[in-house]
Amino acid sequence: MKRTLALIALGGALIIGISSIGAAPAHNDASDIPSQIKALHDQVTLLQSRIESLEKQVRQMTAAQEAPRITLPRFSPELGQPPEGSRRFEYNGMPFYVCPLQQNAPALRPETK
Numbered sequence: 737m738k739r740t741l742a743l744i745a746l747g748g749a750l751i752i753g754i755s756s757i758g759a760a761p762a763h764n765d766a767s768d769i770p771s772q773i774k775a776l777h778d779q780v781t782l783l784q785s786r787i788e789s790l791e792k793q794v795r796q797m798t799a800a801q802e803a804p805r806i807t808l809p810r811f812s813p814e815l816g817q818p819p820e821g822s823r824r825f826e827y828n829g830m831p832f833y834v835c836p837l838q839q840n841a842p843a844l845r846p847e848t849k
Contacts, residue, residue, distance in 0.1 A: 818833045821835070
């Protein structure tokens with residue numbers, strides 16, 4: 737008798753639970769879909785305009801940040817000697833000179849080979 741009563745109670749609870757799940761109001765109403773589409777379209781339009789404005793700002797910033805250009809004097813044996821105290825080095829077959837920036841600069845380290 738107790739088993740029968742427990743099975744009936746369990747069955748009733750299952751039926752009530754299943755029916756309450758099915759009775760939940762639908763969130764995606766068919767009449768609401770066009771308004772959702774319009775809202776998404778407006779959001780996409782807004783985001784596209786923000787992207788365009790940010791890209792424009794980036795182009796302006798990169799155009800304003802031009803690297804400084806420095807023209808260095810070139811030394812050649814035909815044109816004369818490099819400044820006193822400079823040392824000649826070679827990198828990938830190209831000669832270059834290390835020149836002191838001050839008149840009374842300390843002597844450079846001896847060359848190691």
